Structures are given as C-alpha cells and as structure tokens.
Amino acid sequence: MTATSIDSRRIPAEFRPMMQAIAETGARLAAIIRGGRDLGAAVGRNSDGDGQKALDVLADDMFREALAGTGVRWLVSEEQDHAIEVDPAGVLAVAMDPLDGSSNIDTNVSIGSIFAIYPAEDTAEASFLRPLRQQIGGGYIIYGPRCAMMVSFGDGVQHYVLDPATDAFRIENTRLMMPDCSFEFAINASNYRHWARPVRAFIDDCLAGIDGPRETNFNMRWIASLVAETHRILIRGGVFLYPADARKGYERGRLRLLYECGPIAFLIEQAGGRASDSCEPMLDQQVQALHQRSPFVFGSAEKVARIAAYHDLPETEVSALFGNRGLFRA
Ligand SMILES: O=P(O)(O)OC[C@H]1O[C@](O)(COP(=O)(O)O)[C@@H](O)[C@@H]1O
Ligand SMILES: [Mg+2]
Numbered sequence: 302m303t304a305t306s307i308d309s310r311r312i313p314a315e316f317r318p319m320m321q322a323i324a325e326t327g328a329r330l331a332a333i334i335r336g337g338r339d340l341g342a343a344v345g346r347n348s349d350g351d352g353q354k355a356l357d358v359l360a361d362d363m364f365r366e367a368l369a370g371t372g373v374r375w376l377v378s379e380e381q382d383h384a385i386e387v388d389p390a391g392v393l394a395v396a397m398d399p400l401d402g403s404s405n406i407d408t409n410v411s412i413g414s415i416f417a418i419y420p421a422e423d424t425a426e427a428s429f430l431r432p433l434r435q436q437i438g439g440g441y442i443i444y445g446p447r448c449a450m451m452v453s454f455g456d457g458v459q460h461y462v463l464d465p466a467t468d469a470f471r472i473e474n475t476r477l478m479m480p481d482c483s484f485e486f487a488i489n490a491s492n493y494r495h496w497a498r499p500v501r502a503f504i505d506d507c508l509a510g511i512d513g514p515r516e517t518n519f520n521m522r523w524i525a526s527l528v529a530e531t532h533r534i535l536i537r538g539g540v541f542l543y544p545a546d547a548r549k550g551y552e553r554g555r556l557r558l559l560y561e562c563g564p565i566a567f568l569i570e571q572a573g574g575r576a577s578d579s580c581e582p583m584l585d586q587q588v589q590a591l592h593q594r595s596p597f598v599f600g601s602a603e604k605v606a607r608i609a610a611y612h613d614l615p616e617t618e619v620s621a622l623f624g625n626r627g628l629f630r631a
C-alpha cells in the first residue's frame with residue numbers, strides 16, 4: 302500500500318514533513334471511520350471532564366506517533382492534560398483537537414481534526430501561552446462524504462480534497478475566500494434561556510425574518526461539529542455562535558481557545574471573514590491556560606460585527622422589542 306501524499310507545492314518547506322504526517326494520519330482516520338465499528342464507545346474522561354470516545358483516544362495516539370520526527374517539538378492535545386515534548390530538536394509547536402465533534406461519531410455525521418501551529422520556544426508554556434495572533438499556521442481535516450483539508454500558513458486558505466483513486470490530497474482551491482454575505486446562522490438554540498440578552502436579541506431578530514427589523518428570512522443550522530460548521534461557512538458563508546451562557550461550566554462558552562477557536566479564527570480571517578469572542582477579535586486573545594474555553598463567534602464579517610454591536614447596546618435596548626432597538630433607527 303502506498304503512503305497518502307499531499308500536493309505540497311504551496312506548503313512552505315519548513316511545514317512539509319509535519320503536513321505530510323497530518324495528511325497521512327487524516328487519510329488513515331478517514332478509512333477507519335468509513336469501515337469502523339464501536340468507535341463511539343465511551344472509554345473515559347479527559348482532564349476537562351469531557352467524556353472520551355474510543356475514536357478520540359485513537360486519533361490522539363495516531364497524531365502523536367505520526368508527528369514524531371517531523372519538526373514538531375511541543376504537542377498539546379485536547380485529550381492530554383499537559384503538553385508533550387515530541388522532539389527536542391523540533392522547531393514547531395502544534396496544538397490539536399484530534400477528533401472534533403465526537404458526539405456525532407455514532408450518527409455518521411461529519412467530524413474532523415483541528416490543528417494550530419506556533420513557532421516552538423524553549424518551554425511548552427512559552428510556546429502556547431501567547432496571543433493567538435502569533436499562530437504561523439492552522440487548519441482542519443473534515444471526515445465527511447469527502448475527506449478534505451483546509452489549511453493556511455498566513456498567506457490565504459488552501460483547500461485540499463483526498464482523492465480516493467490516487468490516495469492523494471489534491472489542491473482544489475489555492476486561495477479560498479468565503480462569501481461575505483449569507484442568510485444562515487448556526488447556534489445551539491436549546492440553550493436560548495441561558496444566553497445573555499444581546500445574544501437573545503440577535504437571534505430574535507433573525508427569527509423574526511421578513512417581519513422583523515432585518516426584513517430578511519434566515520435559515521438555521523446546527524451540526525454540533527465545529528469542523529463541519531466551519532466548512533459550510535467557508536464554502537457558503539453565514540455565522541456561527543457558541544456564546545457564554547448561564548449554565549454551570551459555560552461561563553466562558555464551550556470551545557477551547559488554543560486548539561478550537563484559534564485555528565478556526567485564523568482560517569476564517571485568512572478567508573476574508575471575522576472571528577470574535579462575541580465582542581473582541583478572537584486573534585487578539587491571549588492564551589492563559591492550555592485547555593481554557595472561550596465564547597466564539599465567526600463567519601461573514603458583517604454578521605460578526607453586528608453581533609458585537611448588539612453587545613454594545615444599552616440594557617434597555619437589548620431588552621426592548623426589536624422595533625425599538627437603536628440599531629434599526631435611521
Ligand atoms: O453539544 P453542544 O453543546 O451543541 O456542543 C457542540 C460543540 O462541541 C464540540 O463537539 C466540541 O468538540 P469536541 O467533540 O472536540 O469536544 C464542537 O465540535 C461543537 O461545536
Ligand atoms: Mg472539538
């Protein structure tokens with residue numbers, strides 16, 4: 302059996318061995334997901350208290366083994382409490398969500414792997430506890446009807462698709478730009494009662510459709526796989542929200558800053574969109590802890606700016622009926 306390859310012509314030389322390892326592991330995982338059984342079996346809990354499925358653990362082991370000897374010094378994973386020194390001679394630091402969307406494993410819905418790349422420093426802390434804007438690369442692999450990869454090294458987003466006939470990730474788009482307008486929003490609406498007023502007000506105004514202040518009908522989507530939502534938004538536009546809410550443990554949202562929000566925000570900005578923690582640009586955030594969570598909003602630039610604007614409204618206006626909100630007065 303030949304090894305999976307990736308068209309590496311647009312990948313800077315220093316990242317090629319690492320990207321080859323990520324591509325090979327992604328293709329192996331795609332094959333396992335296509336044919337596997339019991340991948341969704343519960344096997345334990347990670348340091349953050351999240352349940353681990355068999356595929357979470359398998360993906361974590363596979364990426365860790367594959368990245369040895371590829372220029373990676375430090376590795377952080379959602380499934381590991383602490384950073385691991387993979388190779389003292391490495392010059393890169395990689396933070397990974399090895400398997401994103403694990404609640405969807407049993408249901409045959411798209412899942413993925415997410416990675417953020419930083420320059421390696423002398424310690425794991427210095428390599429990862431830094432502003433997200435210091436990323437030098439980031440991307441994801443999506444295991445869906447097609448296995449595809451989106452990756453950026455700071456010069457646009459490259460879109461690859463795994464061709465099953467050749468076992469090669471061929472490049473589909475060398476500089477993907479997301480549509481700047483769309484009428485789709487993604488949020489887990491079952492949490493409505495727990496949201497802060499500005500989030501409720503934004504969603505109320507979308508739901509009011511043509512009869513509301515936006516005078517437009519919207520569609521709602523929620524896949525519960527960050528990678529799948531990102532892929533749709535990069536291809537078709539729209540906006541994603543996982544805000545902070547009043548549930549215990551969700552005061553800072555659900556998604557992890559270092560290996561979920563950071564790399565997705567990096568890709569979205571590179572594709573012409575915007576990403577925030579609801580108010581401030583996501584890439585301006587400073588990572589304080591490896592498994593820290595953050596509220597996360599991303600997508601078409603205008604929508605992300607609008608959501609931040611709702612947070613600036615005075616309390617009386619977010620509580621008011623939409624017709625009275627200052628945002629919609631001439
Ligand atoms: O189940 P919820 O609260 O809707 O959360 C869904 C979110 O959780 C996640 O599954 C978290 O990722 P993991 O599966 O890697 O823990 C995201 O992919 C998704 O956006
Ligand atoms: Mg995840």
Ligand SMILES: [Mg+2]
Nearest residue numbers: 379398400401
């Ligand atoms: Mg995960």
